Amino acid sequence: MNVGTRKILDRSFTAVGIGSIVVMGIALLIVIVPIVFNGMGSVFFTGTIEHRNMLYNEFGKGNSDVLARENAAAGAYRREIYSMLSKFEAELESMEPEKQQELRAQYGPVRTALQALFGPLPGDPEAVLTRYKYGQTRWDKAQEKLHEFLYEAKWDYSDPNAMAKEYFVSRAAGFEGTSLVKLFPYVEKNLDRLLRPEFTVYWGFLTDSSVDSHIFGGIWPEIQGTFFLAVGAMLFAFPLGVIAAVYFTEYAQDGFFTSMLRSANSTLAGVPSIVFGLFGLAFFINTLKVSESKSVLAGSLTLAIMILPTIIRAAEEAILSVPKTYKEASLSLGSTKWNTIMTVILPAALPGILTGGVISLGRAAGETAPIIFTAAVSVGSAIGLADVFSSPTPALSWNIYNLASEHEAAAEIRHVQYGMVLALVGIVLLLNLSAILLRARISKKLKG
Amino acid sequence: MRAEEVSKAGGRSGAFIISARKRKLQRAVQKAGESALLLIASFVAIVVLFIFYFVAVDAVPYFQLRGFSEFFTSSSWYPADEPGEFGALAIIYGSLMVTLGSTLLSVPMGIAAAVCLSDILPFSVRQYAKPVIEMLAAIPSVAFGFFALVIFAPLLQTQGGPILMWAWWVLAAPFLLLAIIVVSDLLTAKIEDQNKRQQLSMVLLAVFGIGALAFLYWVGSVLRGLEIITGTNALNVSIILSFMALPTIVSVSEDALQAVGRELREGSYALGATRAETLVKTILPAASSGILAAVILGVMRALGETMVVWMASGNSSHIPEPWFNYLEAVRTLTATIAGDMGEADQVTGSARYHVLFAMGLLLLVISFFSNLISERIVVRQRKILSGQ
Structure with missing residues (x-):
């Protein structure tokens, strides 16, 4: 091959390598940016008066005088709607049955859309679920609902070879000739006066418990559950892991037994996370019966087993990176092996061991599969510290799955899901970042 | 006294x-x-034994109740029926399919990135590249699953054709260009006369270039015309899983590459090889067993992953038609265990409960052997490199 071609090949080889690292970076950004951007939307958003009403009624937050004034101002505009509705209903009664039936069929969805926007209408029975007591609490959602109110979505199946296409028909057209026609432009024009949007900073998203399975409120029970599970797992795994690492590095003699133990360690590291869940169910709950059914304790134990190999490996590495001279100096001064380990090696290796611990803590907080059968419930309030031995808990990782895939109103509460994902990713990445910084400091220190 | x-x-x-x-x-x-x-x-060893024992103890009743053949040969999975059908073939196939897909994507990228990290990038850049990989490894699987389900799947469903076409162009065009240059160079290498050689190589370049462009355009337009019925399909999951397996592949193969000493590299340079030739012909073969171990670990990461496949694979238990159709929904072993345990839990002792443990046992056995193999490989490589 001539030299020019070899040069081109050499360059392009470099380009492929750098390209794949860049692709990884871009992938990271593509995943992180929408999560951060939309996740912030769960705390910083334009809230409507319905949001403030909800906060006041459900959490006792806000100023009642201001709220009463705002409600009065919005109410003045809303009464106009209600009078239009009652006028139309009276009109309906006087129509011939056929026309009446046709209009009633169209009127039903209009009322539903109005309820979604402004909460219960006059004459509605008392709402049982909290989600029906309030209208749209967020301005962005309110605008989507306005579109639903103004237009009816229909599907075009005319072309059998292509996928059906969605198109929109104005609802107002269906009420041509009745008094209700005026309602549509009125709501469209006055939506901001009806809902009074205002920029809101809702820190309560992180500290409030949820209302009506996450339709309103915050994610505190999940954050607390994740904290309990991860810290519980660390309480079991960290001491065990460090002790095992001390054994492997300082006491173990090369031989069949030691190599078998090491094999076991890497096997444990490779077990799929869902199998840990099965094991936790079969062993901790069904055999040991550490609790009647799912509990934080069972979940923590399962997670502890999962993160044990990581901790052992990190602690081993940290201990091995302590310079040999430290140990030899201590031994030559006449201190025993045990004393040397406790007073010289472990303190010197501590930052490295902690780094591994912090990363494992993040891993335990983020895992879902092991806690599905052992600890997690989808709905529930925050549990007390005394309940960890007996009761299950909601947790961020599990509830992200649950809200995104199984919640009956999954598409309505995307902001809550994004907020949860951001909270979880934030916790895990902060833990990892601190581990990275800690490690950078250690390597500087060891270099002197 | x-x-x-x-x-x-x-x-x-x-x-x-x-x-x-x-x-x-x-x-x-x-x-x-x-x-x-x-x-x-030795607690760790005890735990491993316990995991095997307790998963196996709950898996055996299934095989006692239903035998082996149905599980591995039938693909009708109706565990809720009375009597249930427990054919897991389609589910096993789904697992293999997404694992293969993610391996095909992640292995070339992972090895290229590892080579780049260990031999090409200067230390100052490497310091920034490593945390990116670590962060990719740290993001919880459920966050990837959420991304796959809520952001990527709708995008794939509505814009799938154009996305695939762009990906094809970006990935295939540079490689085809390189291939053309190399081929025309090789074909003209025998000609002695400098001028003649250059002319001929120009002509060849032009001819091949037009052919390659036509090929690129043709495949691109086919990809663009693809109709993607659901965004939650095997392709979606394979792409996401490949990014989850990448950090493992990169870090383990980087270790393997660095274990190959300076002597080999310097020897190769001294013989006049370029960096690419040194890496491809000398270093990668020397590190091949370590890289193989990295690939095995990456494959296991993809096979054992639960949340992403559960959320974004579509969970439909059938073998795609035709068998390589990555645009259809599939169902995997891990997702089946996670998804069906909720309903099966109440009837502990039924075949429906134990079949999930049988799947867990299958995963466990596969992961055990692949771990064993990759560990053996690493140990052997270390022995060889340290001069027996």
């Missing part, structure tokens, strides 16, 4: 005896401490 002497001697020897006893005690304490340490260290 004698008595005094005796008592003195006794005193001395007594002191000696006490100190001996003390030392014995100390030694005993040390022994006890060491065996306690050993006990705790």
